Amino acid sequence: MNIKKVQIIILGSIFLFCCTKSTNKIPDISETGCTNLEFISFSSDSITIEGNLNGFQLSLSTEEVEDGLEIIKIELNRETPAVPPQFQLKWKFPSNNIQKYWNPNYNVDKVNYYYNSVTSSSTRLAPVLCFMDINDINRFTFAVGDALNKIELYSELIEEDANFHCSVSFFDEQQPAMSHYETEIFIDRRSLPFYTSLRQITNWWEKQDNYQPMPVPEQAKRPMYSSWYSYHQNLDVDKIINECREGKSIGLGAVIVDDGWQTLDNKRGYAYTGDWKPDRIPNMKAFVDSIHALDMRFLLWYSVPFIGKHADNFSKFRGKYLYEWESQGCFVLDPRYPETREFIISTYEKAQNEWNLDGFKLDFMGFFRPGESTQLTDENGRDYASINAAVDRLMTDIMKRLKAQNPNIMIEFRQPYIGPLMRKYGNMLRASDCPNMSVINKVRVTDIRLLAGNSAVHSDMLMWHNEDPVEQAALQIQNILFSVPQISVRLNEIPNDHKKMIAFWMNYWNTNKDVLINGEFKPQAPDALYPIITSSNEKKTISAIYQDVYVKNDFVNVPNAIDIVNARRTSEVLILNTKDYGRFEYKIFDCLGVQIEKGKIRLRKGVTTINVPPSGLLQLKKINT
Numbered sequence: 001m002n003i004k005k006v007q008i009i010i011l012g013s014i015f016l017f018c019c020t021k022s023t024n025k026i027p028d029i030s031e032t033g034c035t036n037l038e039f040i041s042f043s044s045d046s047i048t049i050e051g052n053l054n055g056f057q058l059s060l061s062t063e064e065v066e067d068g069l070e071i072i073k074i075e076l077n078r079e080t081p082a083v084p085p086q087f088q089l090k091w092k093f094p095s096n097n098i099q100k101y102w103n104p105n106y107n108v109d110k111v112n113y114y115y116n117s118v119t120s121s122s123t124r125l126a127p128v129l130c131f132m133d134i135n136d137i138n139r140f141t142f143a144v145g146d147a148l149n150k151i152e153l154y155s156e157l158i159e160e161d162a163n164f165h166c167s168v169s170f171f172d173e174q175q176p177a178m179s180h181y182e183t184e185i186f187i188d189r190r191s192l193p194f195y196t197s198l199r200q201i202t203n204w205w206e207k208q209d210n211y212q213p214m215p216v217p218e219q220a221k222r223p224m225y226s227s228w229y230s231y232h233q234n235l236d237v238d239k240i241i242n243e244c245r246e247g248k249s250i251g252l253g254a255v256i257v258d259d260g261w262q263t264l265d266n267k268r269g270y271a272y273t274g275d276w277k278p279d280r281i282p283n284m285k286a287f288v289d290s291i292h293a294l295d296m297r298f299l300l301w302y303s304v305p306f307i308g309k310h311a312d313n314f315s316k317f318r319g320k321y322l323y324e325w326e327s328q329g330c331f332v333l334d335p336r337y338p339e340t341r342e343f344i345i346s347t348y349e350k351a352q353n354e355w356n357l358d359g360f361k362l363d364f365m366g367f368f369r370p371g372e373s374t375q376l377t378d379e380n381g382r383d384y385a386s387i388n389a390a391v392d393r394l395m396t397d398i399m400k401r402l403k404a405q406n407p408n409i410m411i412e413f414r415q416p417y418i419g420p421l422m423r424k425y426g427n428m429l430r431a432s433d434c435p436n437m438s439v440i441n442k443v444r445v446t447d448i449r450l451l452a453g454n455s456a457v458h459s460d461m462l463m464w465h466n467e468d469p470v471e472q473a474a475l476q477i478q479n480i481l482f483s484v485p486q487i488s489v490r491l492n493e494i495p496n497d498h499k500k501m502i503a504f505w506m507n508y509w510n511t512n513k514d515v516l517i518n519g520e521f522k523p524q525a526p527d528a529l530y531p532i533i534t535s536s537n538e539k540k541t542i543s544a545i546y547q548d549v550y551v552k553n554d555f556v557n558v559p560n561a562i563d564i565v566n567a568r569r570t571s572e573v574l575i576l577n578t579k580d581y582g583r584f585e586y587k588i589f590d591c592l593g594v595q596i597e598k599g600k601i602r603l604r605k606g607v608t609t610i611n612v613p614p615s616g617l618l619q620l621k622k623i624n625t
Contacts, residue, residue: 037133037191039068040140042093047072051087054078058087068190074183081177087170089185092163098139100527102130102194103153104451106415106432106444111527113164117154120147121173122388123365126419126451127151128201130194131164136524138188138197144168145208146183147420148388149175176376176385195522198450205420206453210392213423213455214399217408219297219358220428220456221484221517222253223506229435229463229488233260233268235280239492241290246491250499251506254297256361256412256486257287261300271329274307274314276347284355292356299359299410300351304344305367306330317343322387323371332367334374335390336382344394349401352409359410360402362426365391365417395425412458418448423455430486431460439529442479442546446523446530449482457517461488470497471569474591474615477505478567481544482516482523482533485509497592504593508617512563515540550574553581553603562620566612573618575608584620591615 049058056078063071076084101113104125113131120127128143144151150173155166168185186204188197205211225247227240235257244255261281263272278284291298307314307321308330320340321331333340351357368391370376376385384390402409413422415432423429429452431444441460449457459480464473466489477485485506491499509516519535519542531547536559543551544565551564551574558581566573581603588597590613600623601608612618 037097037137037139039189039191040093040096042091042140042187042189046091048090049087050090051085053087054082054085056082056085066190068188070187072185072187074181074185076181078179081179083177084171084175084181086172088167089170090165090167092158092161092165093140095157095162095164096139097133098131098164099134100132102132102198102447102450102526104128104416104419104447106447113155114157115154116156117152119150119152120144120419121150121369122148122391122419122421123368123417124419125416126205127153127168128198128451129153129155129166130198131155132194136194136526138190138192138194140164141186141188141194141197141201142166142168143186143201143204144183145186145205147205147211148392149173149386150388174370174376176378193522194526195450199453202420202451202453206423211420211424213453214411214425214427216427216454216456217410219253219408220410221513222297223251223485223487223509224254224256224299224458225252225491226256226258226461226486226488227260228256228258229461230490231260232258233263233266235260237281237287237290239490241287241294243491244291244294244296246499247487248294248296250491250503251510252296252487254299254358254410255291256299256301257281258301258361259303259363269308269328269330270303270306270325271308271310273303273330274311276302276351288355288357297358297410298356299361299412300355300357301361301363302348303364304362305332305335305364307333313343320381321371322369322374325367332371334382334387335368335394336378336384336387338383339381341390341394341397345398345401348398349405352402352405358406358408359412359428361412361414363414365413365422392421399425415444415448418452420451423453426455428456428458428484430458431480431483434460435463436465436476438476438479439546441476442533443529445480445483446526446533449521450523456484458484459486461486463488466494466498468498470495470501471591471613471615473498474501474505475567477502477509478544478565478615479546481505481509481542481565482521482535484517500592504589504591507593512540512542515542545573550576550607552576552578554578555581558582558622560622564612564618564620566614566616566618569614571611571613571616573610573612575603575610577603577605577608580605583623583625585623586610586621587619588612589617589619593617 056076059075061073100111103118130141131139152169155164158165264279265272288298320334320337322334324331378385411426412428413426414430418429429448434440445459462476464476519537522534523530524532531549532545534543540561541559542563544567546567583602586601
């Protein structure tokens with residue numbers, strides 16, 4: 001390997017090779033309650049470039065946006081197009097006052113930062129890593145602007161020097177020839193809450209060309225019923241209509257009809273998928289009309305890349321597949337062929353037009369990737385060489401044509417294909433599957449929200465056993481309160497107390513959704529699986545506690561209302577007030593919504609203890625005298 005070393009003095013803004021200035025601007029920050037920490041030393045470190053540049057000229061420039069915030073611009077240029085080189089940018093920084101980290105992987109231990117990496121692309125995750133202190137204050141966060149191509153961010157704590165050694169790898173995946181490439185790296189060493197730093201990275205991505213998020217209709221922010229865990233592939237139209245009738249009465253606004261409608265096969269594979277005829281539901285239009293008659297929206301599931309080996313369409317696309325998913329009996333379409341893109345797009349366009357659909361659940365987007373024998377060239381009928389670029393074209397055209405029929409179309413994507421670029425095509429981002437696992441559901445929706453901006457973040461579908469104690473079942477909802485709930489229990493078969501519990505919490509969610517999903521979102525302690533989460537606006541603050549922690553009231557302006565959800569099996573709720581906040585009326589509810597106590601209380605400086613039933617709710621309303 002040829003090694004080129006480039007010395008970058010971040011704060012001194014020494015420009016290398018070519019001097020350019022980034023035009024991305026970061027919004028001003030106004031954050032209270034942050035620990036006053038010194039910046040991690042980074043200005044004297046070097047960034048090392050490793051790789052054979054294959055005739056490309058690599059130039060770097062840096063802009064100090066403000067103290068502790070730098071943008072590094074990377075440019076590759078070559079007179080004649082060639083396959084871009086594999087190269088890495090490497091640096092290190094001291095592990096000074098770092099106790100944990102965050103990245104968008106949805107199955108990570110956020111304490112064990114010895115090795116820390118994320119690999120992103122157009123249909124997978126987001127290129128960002130964040131290191132923080134024990135109080136969740138950012139110490140060092142870095143992100144890459146390119147969310148289209150495969151990028152690997154990596155860090156390792158080296159014992160010999162107690163430094164984090166970091167790298168960003170470009171073009172590890174084979175790429176078509178090009179003559180120009182550019183992107184930026186966002187480096188944030190400011191003493192801000194980690195969620196504030198991540199929110200500003202999200203804003204930074206949104207401002208890039210071709211990354212503007214899809215608008216979110218209000219109907220995407222309503223609780224929904226999903227058929228998946230309740231029926232899987234054994235769909236029954238009459239039963240689902242009855243479920244929706246029940247769901248509408250408790251505040252659900254839509255139904256997502258999942259896998260199973262398109263085939264009579266119910267073996268959980270995809271060998272017969274790809275013709276997209278409603279074999280199990282022959283009169284789909286009547287089904288949709290019945291749901292609309294309940295004043296509910298209707299979304300339909302599709303597996304975007306798959307055609308099964310037993311589907312009638314399989315032979316039509318022979319030679320136009322990326323690879324086989326043998327265990328599931330299906331193949332993955334190659335989106336670089338215009339005819340495969342048109343097949344996918346027209347399938348959805350036709351379904352939307354004929355059946356009057358309100359949205360789509362588009363699944364398995366992450367399977368669009370090269371196979372072992374994939375040739376990344378634009379020949380033999382392919383009009384794109386890059387799969388990522390072809391997916392971008394496919395999804396752009398899908399959105400354009402579907403929105404022409406319905407400007408308020410809803411599109412759901414599922415973790416991990418929920419990154420910055422995917423927000424351009426989808427306005428509903430859902431947690432990856434975690435049936436009956438309330439804590440995992442909480443962690444996954446929280447991780448998505450940290451980078452989701454204004455996109456609607458949905459929980460994984462909620463299910464539990466009918467014999468669960470109602471307080472236990474309530475935890476499934478309380479753990480995902482700060483996302484849009486998707487219910488997937490059989491509402492007409494669950495016990496009456498379960499139904500009453502769901503009705504209470506759906507009413508609570510609908511009443512407070514502006515605070516819960518549009519408020520200032522402050523999750524705490526990712527290393528402890530977010531034991532307390534708070535969201536607030538000027539009028540109200542809602543906190544949910546999931547472990548034995550205290551709620552800290554540290555208000556500049558006291559809100560009129562404070563809610564505390566006791567999502568635990570114990571009753572004692574501790575409130576730490578940093579000053580005397582005056583008198584409040586209080587109400588205490590059990591998990592069924594039955595009011596068990598009310599009165600008046602003064603939130604004096606210090607600790608206030610209130611007993612709230614397991615899975616219960618405390619509501620405080622300011623008494624203005």
